[in-house]
Each structure stands twice: as C-alpha cells, then as structure tokens.
Amino acid sequence: MQPLAELKPVVDEAIAPERPIIQVSGLDHVYPSRDGPVHALSDIALTVGEGRFVVIVGPSGCGKSSLLMMLAGLRHQTAGTILCSGRPITDPDPDRVGVVFQEANLFPWLTAIDNVAFPLALRGVSRAERAARANAMLELVGLGDAGGRYPHELSGGMKQRVSIARGLVQDPPVLLMDEPFAALDEQTRMAMGEELLRIWSATRKTVVFVTHSLTEAVYLADEVLVMSARPGRIVDRMEVELPRPRTYEMMAGAVFGRLRDRIWQQIKAPAR
Amino acid sequence: MRSSLPVLLGRALLIAAFLGAWEALPRLGVADPELLPPFSTVLGTLWGLLARPALRADLAITTVQLLVAVAVALPVGTLLGLLLSENPRLGAIFDPLVFFLFSIPKSIFLPMFILTMGIGFWQKVAFGVFSTVFIVLMSATAAVRAVRPDHVFVARAFGATRAQIAWRVYLPSMLPILLEGFRLAVIFGFTAVLLAEMYASRTGMGHQIASWGENFMMDRLFAGVLLLAIVAIVLNEAIRAVEVRCSHWRS
Amino acid sequence: MSLGAMSPGAVRTLIILGVLVLWEALPRLGLVPMLFLPPLTTTLVAGFSDWRVYGAALVVTLTEVAAALVFAVGGGILIGAFVGALAGPRRILLPVFSSFYAVPIVVLYPVFTAWFGIGSESKIAFAAIYGFFPTMLATAAGIQTIDPNLVLTARSMGATPVQRLLRVILPASIPTLLAGLRLGGALVIVGVVVAEMLISAAGIGYLVTSSRTVLDSPRVFAGVLLVLVIAMGFDMAMRVVERRCAAWGGGAPAQVPRRRPIARETGQANAA
Numbered sequence: 076m077q078p079l080a081e082l083k084p085v086v087d088e089a090i091a092p093e094r095p096i097i098q099v100s101g102l103d104h105v106y107p108s109r110d111g112p113v114h115a116l117s118d119i120a121l122t123v124g125e126g127r128f129v130v131i132v133g134p135s136g137c138g139k140s141s142l143l144m145m146l147a148g149l150r151h152q153t154a155g156t157i158l159c160s161g162r163p164i165t166d167p168d169p170d171r172v173g174v175v176f177q178e179a180n181l182f183p184w185l186t187a188i189d190n191v192a193f194p195l196a197l198r199g200v201s202r203a204e205r206a207a208r209a210n211a212m213l214e215l216v217g218l219g220d221a222g223g224r225y226p227h228e229l230s231g232g233m234k235q236r237v238s239i240a241r242g243l244v245q246d247p248p249v250l251l252m253d254e255p256f257a258a259l260d261e262q263t264r265m266a267m268g269e270e271l272l273r274i275w276s277a278t279r280k281t282v283v284f285v286t287h288s289l290t291e292a293v294y295l296a297d298e299v300l301v302m303s304a305r306p307g308r309i310v311d312r313m314e315v316e317l318p319r320p321r322t323y324e325m326m327a328g329a330v331f332g333r334l335r336d337r338i339w340q341q342i343k344a345p346a347r
Numbered sequence: 348m349r350s351s352l353p354v355l356l357g358r359a360l361l362i363a364a365f366l367g368a369w370e371a372l373p374r375l376g377v378a379d380p381e382l383l384p385p386f387s388t389v390l391g392t393l394w395g396l397l398a399r400p401a402l403r404a405d406l407a408i409t410t411v412q413l414l415v416a417v418a419v420a421l422p423v424g425t426l427l428g429l430l431l432s433e434n435p436r437l438g439a440i441f442d443p444l445v446f447f448l449f450s451i452p453k454s455i456f457l458p459m460f461i462l463t464m465g466i467g468f469w470q471k472v473a474f475g476v477f478s479t480v481f482i483v484l485m486s487a488t489a490a491v492r493a494v495r496p497d498h499v500f501v502a503r504a505f506g507a508t509r510a511q512i513a514w515r516v517y518l519p520s521m522l523p524i525l526l527e528g529f530r531l532a533v534i535f536g537f538t539a540v541l542l543a544e545m546y547a548s549r550t551g552m553g554h555q556i557a558s559w560g561e562n563f564m565m566d567r568l569f570a571g572v573l574l575l576a577i578v579a580i581v582l583n584e585a586i587r588a589v590e591v592r593c594s595h596w597r598s
Numbered sequence: 599m600s601l602g603a604m605s606p607g608a609v610r611t612l613i614i615l616g617v618l619v620l621w622e623a624l625p626r627l628g629l630v631p632m633l634f635l636p637p638l639t640t641t642l643v644a645g646f647s648d649w650r651v652y653g654a655a656l657v658v659t660l661t662e663v664a665a666a667l668v669f670a671v672g673g674g675i676l677i678g679a680f681v682g683a684l685a686g687p688r689r690i691l692l693p694v695f696s697s698f699y700a701v702p703i704v705v706l707y708p709v710f711t712a713w714f715g716i717g718s719e720s721k722i723a724f725a726a727i728y729g730f731f732p733t734m735l736a737t738a739a740g741i742q743t744i745d746p747n748l749v750l751t752a753r754s755m756g757a758t759p760v761q762r763l764l765r766v767i768l769p770a771s772i773p774t775l776l777a778g779l780r781l782g783g784a785l786v787i788v789g790v791v792v793a794e795m796l797i798s799a800a801g802i803g804y805l806v807t808s809s810r811t812v813l814d815s816p817r818v819f820a821g822v823l824l825v826l827v828i829a830m831g832f833d834m835a836m837r838v839v840e841r842r843c844a845a846w847g848g849g850a851p852a853q854v855p856r857r858r859p860i861a862r863e864t865g866q867a868n869a870a
C-alpha cells in the first residue's frame with residue numbers, strides 16, 4: 076500500500092491540468108547530405124505541460140535527438156516554431172533549458188564540483204555562490220562527498236549524476252535529456268532511472284527525455300510520445316497511468332506490458 | 348580517403364603558389380638572384396647536372412648506402428622486436444633500455460662513428476643502421492601488440508593450425524605497422540646518410556651539397572636540394588601507397 | 599642468486615653497470631683503442647677540467663636553442679592548431695605537409711649558411727625549420743582529438759565563442775601543446791647541435807667537431823655526453839610538467855592521436 080502523500084501529485088494533475096511550457100508546432104527539418112536532402116523531421120507538433128515528465132521514444136535515426144537539440148537551441152529547424160515559456164527558442168538559453176547528453180561530457184580538467192559550477196562561472200556568478208549552489212546540486216544527486224574528484228575517478232553512473240547536477244544548477248524550468256543512460260550497463264541504468272525520478276519529484280522540473288528503450292519510456296514517463304522512422308513524425312501519444320513512485324514490480328504488471336506493447340506496435344510497423 | 352576536386356585544386360594551387368613565388372621573387376628583384384636563383388634556372392641546372400656521370404655516381408652511392416643500411420636494420424630490428432615482445436622476461440628487462448635508446452637523438456653520435464670507422468662507405472652504412480634500427484624495433488613491438496587476442500582465439504576455435512594463425516592472423520594484423528616502420532626507417536635513414544656525407548665524406552650527394560654551399564654555387568645547391576626533396580617525397584609516397592593498400596581493412 | 603631469479607629491474611641495473619665497467623675497462627686493457635673509446639673516467643675528467651670552455655659553448659648553444667624554440671614551437675603550435683581545427687585548411691594542407699615531412703631538412707643547412715653566414719643566425723633558422731614541421735603536425739593531430747561534444751555542451755550552457763575558446767578548447771588542448779613543446783624542443787636542441795657540428799665557429803657542436811679533427815676522443819665523447827644530458831634533461835623536465843598538468847587526465851601524458859602512433863613517437867625521438 077502506497078502512502079497517500081506520495082500519490083498526491085497524480086491526483087493534483089488529474090484535477091488541475093498544467094500550463095503548457097513547451098509548445099512546438101509545424102516543425103520540419105531537412106538537411107543536405109551526400110545522397111541528396113534528408114527529410115529528418117516532418118510536421119512535429121507537441122505540447123509539454125509544466126512539471127511533466129515526457130518521454131520521446133522511437134527507432135534509431137528517427138530524429139528524436141535532433142528534435143531535442145532543437146528544443147535546446149543547439150540546432151536550427153528548417154520550418155516551424157518552438158516556444159518555451161511563451162518565447163521562441165533560437166539559441167541555447169540556460170535560463171530556460173538545461174541539457175544532459177548521452178555521454179556525460181564532463182570537462183576532464185575540472186573536478187566534479189567545478190564541472191557542476193561551470194555554467195555559473197560562465198555567467199560570472201561569485202565564487203562563494205557557485206560553490207554553495209554546486210554543492211547543493213551534488214547533494215541532490217547523491218554525490219555530496221565526491222565534489223573533489225576528477226571525472227576519470229568517477230564511475231559511469233556517477234559521471235551522469237554530475238552531468239544531471241550540472242544541467243540543474245542554473246535552475247532552469249526545463250531539463251532536456253538525450254538518452255542519458257544509453258551508455259550505462261543495465262543495472263546502473265535501472266538504478267539511475269529510479270534516481271532520476273527521485274530528483275524529479277524533489278525539483279518538479281519539466282523533463283523531456285529521449286530514449287529508444289521501451290521499458291525506460293514507460294517506467295519514467297507521465298506521457299510517452301512515439302516517433303516513426305525517417306521522416307520522423309509523432310505517431311502516437313499516450314498517458315502512463317501508473318501511480319508514482321514507480322516501482323520495479325510495476326514492470327511485470329498488465330498496465331506496463333500493455334503500454335510497452337502499444338509502443339512496440341507503433342515502432343515496428345513502419346520498419347516492415 | 349579520397350579527396351574531392353576542390354581540395355586537390357587547393358593543393359595544386361598551394362604548390363603552384365610556392366613555385367611561383369620562388370620564380371617571381373628573384374626575377375622581380377625582391378630577393379637577390381645570387382642567393383635565391385629563380386625556380387626555372389634551378390630546374391635548368393638540375394637538368395644539366397643529371398646529365399653528368401659524376402653526379403649520377405654520387406646519387407647512386409647515397410642510394411646504395413641507404414638501401415644497405417635499411418636492409419640490415421630491417422631484419423635485425425624486426426627480429427629483436429619480436430624477441431622482446433614474445434619473451435616476457437626479456438621484454439621486462441630490456442624494454443626500458445630500448446625505449447631509452449629509441450628516444451635519444453642519434454645524429455650527435457656521428458663524430459664517434461668517424462673516430463672508429465673513418466669516413467668511408469661502411470661508416471655511413473653503420474650510422475644509417477644505428478639511426479634506423481630502433482625505429483624498426485619499436486614498430487615490430489607495436490605490430491605484435493596490434494594482433495588482437497580475440498582474433499587469435501576465434502582462429503583457434505575454428506581449428507586453425509599454428510602456421511595458419513601466423514599466416515592468416517598475425518601477418519595481416521602486423522603488416523601495416525611493419526610497413527610504416529619500414530617507411531620511417533627509409534626517411535630517417537636517408538637523413539642519416541646525407542648528414543654523414545655532409546659532415547665528412549668525399550662522395551655522395553650530401554658531400555656535393557655541402558661543398559656547393561661552401562663555394563656559394565647557389566644554383567647547383569638548390570638543384571641538389573630539389574633533387575633530394577623529390578627523391579625523398581617519391582620514396583615516401585611509394586611506400587605509403589603500399590601501406591594504404593595493405594591497411595584498407597583496418598578501421 | 600642466479601640471473602634468472604633476479605627482478606627485471608635488478609638485471610637492468612646490472613647491465614647498465616656492466617656497460618659502464620666495460621666502457622672503463624676495455625680501453626684500459628687495450629682491447630679497444632683509446633681513440634675509438636676513451637675510458638669513462640678520462641672522458642669525465644676531460645669534460646670537467648675544461649668546464650670553462652664547455653660552459654661558454656653551452657651558453658652559445660642554449661641561446662640559439664631558445665631563439666629557435668620560439669619560432670619552431672610558437673609557429674608550429676599556432677599553425678598546427680589552425681590547420682588541425684579547420685576542416686578546409688586541414689584537408690588541403692595536411693597531406694602536403696606530411697609529404698614534405700619526408701624531405702631530409704638537413705640538406706637545407708648549406709642554404710642557410712650561404713644566406714646568413716656561419717654565425718648563430720644560420721643555426722637558429724635551421725633548427726627552427728627542423729623543429730617546426732613535426733611540432734606542427736603533432737599539434738594538428740592533437741587538436742583533432744578534442745572531443746567536439748565538450749564544445750557542444752558548453753554551447754548548451756550558453757557559452758559565448760570567446761568563452762568556448764578560453765574555457766574549453768584551450769584547456770582541452772594543453773596536453774597537445776605540451777607534447778608539441780617537448781617534441782619541438784628536442785628537435786631544436788639536436789638541430790642546433792648538428793648545425794654547429796657541420797659549419798660554425800662556436801657552441802658545443804663546434805667543440806665536438808674541432809676535437810674530432812684533432813682526434814681528441816675524450817673531448818668528443820665529453821661533448822656528446824653533455825648534449826645527451828641536455829636533451830634528456832629537457833625531455834624529463836617536460837614529462838614532469840605534462841604529468842602534473844595531466845593529473846585530471848588519468849595520468850595519461852598526452853592524447854596520442856589514434857592514427858600513426860609510431861610516427862609521432864619516432865618524430866619526437868629520432869631527431870635526425
């Protein structure tokens with residue numbers, strides 16, 4: 076039996092639908108290649124509500140990572156608009172979105188804490204404040220005592236935690252995650268998923284999470300968006316009506332299995 | 348990797364600009380033609396020199412010294428390299444010493460070779476061997492390391508004999524690196540032989556270049572430099588072409 | 599204790615001691631003519647008793663080395679970084695330069711003596727050219743090993759181009775720069791000494807050659823030994839610096855480019 080308090084957010088969501096924080100409409104992306112132009116994304120429209128955990132899942136090469144890079148302002152779409160907090164995203168804006176990449180991409184010459192503080196240093200935040208905020212973030216991801224270590228002294232999972240702390244350190248309302256656990260082994264991956272949900276429930280950020288793992292998608296998400304193979308388009312959208320906190324046992328349940336099957340049907344169909 | 352047309356064009360333009368500047372600077376009086384004869388003059392001088400039997404003899408001596416040096420260094424270095432990498436005990440003892448010998452500058456030992464061997468043919472060959480044998484040795488060691496144990500396991504699992512493993516796994520894995528060692532040995536051997544000839548010799552291209560320089564015969568000096576540069580580049584590219592052919596399967 | 603039971607290090611020490619003993623004994627016992635191999639002690643005595651002469655020569659040589667180093671390493675690193683970082687120049691220039699690398703640069707020295715005379719200028723010019731190409735090629739290769747994801751990550755945090763250069767690209771290239779300095783320095787030292795040996799009127803190389811022409815073997819050996827000590831000393835000092843700066847890199851001294859591993863080692867080691 077779950078304590079009632081932990082179920083409450085779901086109840087809240089059901090009663091009061093959130094304000095939209097990301098709005099994408101008419102998004103198209105075509106890029107030139109050796110074999111002529113490639114139509115990567117086609118007519119993408121999506122809305123992400125504030126505080127939601129949205130997972131985009133799709134086969135390799137469906138353009139889901141490109142879509143995320145565009146949400147981050149790191150790549151420019153051919154057509155269409157992306158609004159975040161009501162204003163268009165054209166360039167990286169760390170005040171509105173933090174990004175966590177597939178590889179942790181930590182700067183090897185900086186310690187864990189300096190890596191987390193790096194975005195603050197870019198904006199000229201004072202040394203004392205930098206240290207305090209970076210420390211708080213490391214505490215949040217459970218690495219409070221590893222701040223002095225260099226990346227090569229951290230395990231894969233720890234590196235990715237540092238990377239998440241870095242994505243959160245400027246307190247952006249939105250966190251974009253591009254297959255952040257894809258390079259980890261299965262056990263670490265499971266543990267990190269659990270850890271991420273804990274961090275998410277502690278911070279109530281809006282998360283857009285890209286993955287090609289069906290299990291990961293259902294386990295993490297409030298809402299799953301399924302993308303088709305190239306040209307990538309959103310072919311399905313489903314609410315995950317599993318209570319939070321999610322548990323390992325849920326994966327064996329009927330709801331979980333049904334949702335995972337539904338995604339699989341969508342993904343495998345166009346491949347035939 | 349194949350280069351696209353604009354890249355090749357850019358390269359051709361670069362070389363043309365270099366040669367054009369060489370031609371134009373002395374002609375326009377920007378550089379003293381006494382000190383920098385125009386490219387066309389040098390080319391003419393080179394053509395004249397190549398017709399002379401004496402110069403062809405010098406070129407032949409330099410080439411033979413280089414070839415003999417490499418012919419000695421190649422098997423000796425390869426065998427020693429294989430010995431050190433296949434025998435853990437010898438490797439543990441000698442690897443640091445070999446690496447030390449590999450990394451010290453060789454050319455400063457040239458005067459010692461002259462003290463012991465005079466200034467003849469074999470002194471230059473010996474100096475050439477000394478300058479190249481450690482490169483070959485190191486590349487042989489690297490070549491052995493390039494053989495992946497899992498490839499050997501797979502071959503064994505399919506019942507390959509020792510000879511088959513040597514021929515079908517070891518050789519293809521090692522060949523590209525051995526060839527690169529060979530190429531570097533030729534490059535560094537060429538420099539070594541020329542330096543020895545420039546330092547103290549009565550024959551060879553190095554000797555000619557040094558004496559043209561001392562006598563301010565700039566057109567001949569530049570002709571000699573041009574000739575040796577062409578020889579070096581052609582040798583290098585020829586071996587590299589073989590290397591590329593042998594390594595196309597390596598990622 | 600038998601030789602087979604000793605540790606490799608002990609056997610190695612024994613071998614080195616054996617070489618030193620032979621160096622002393624062989625000429626003393628008349629097994630090798632003193633002209634070919636002056637005993638170790640005689641060599642050292644010749645060197646130390648003439649310390650004024652060697653000291654003065656050392657000053658000349660080191661001054662030339664310092665001047666050539668500025669051109670060779672400064673130019674090599676600058677142009678190498680430029681060529682390595684930009685795709686266009688890299689594709690056009692790199693193959694041309696690496697072909698040119700095969701040219702025995704030593705044949706240019708007579709040109710420099712004809713142009714600049716037999717004083718320091720010709721040595722500096724020669725050593726600068728001599729050290730330039732390998733340094734440049736190594737830098738170009740090293741710059742390419744910088745992980746582009748680090749730059750992307752910094753961009754996602756809103757780093758300006760200047761911040762990306764100063765805070766990401768520069769620290770990421772420090773191992774490359776140090777390796778370039780070590781390689782270029784070794785070549786410049788050898789270049790200067792070889793040039794002095796060929797034609798000059800001062801410096802250690804000149805001392806060695808003038809001793810050789812009068813068949814004064816101990817002084818030849820002492821001079822060569824001195825050069826060896828300088829070259830090795832420089833190399834060791836640079837390695838210490840590299841190791842210290844690479845503390846964050848897991849102790850790896852430099853990011854060695856994946857292609858042509860031996861070429862680089864050889865370039866740095868087999869100076870001429």
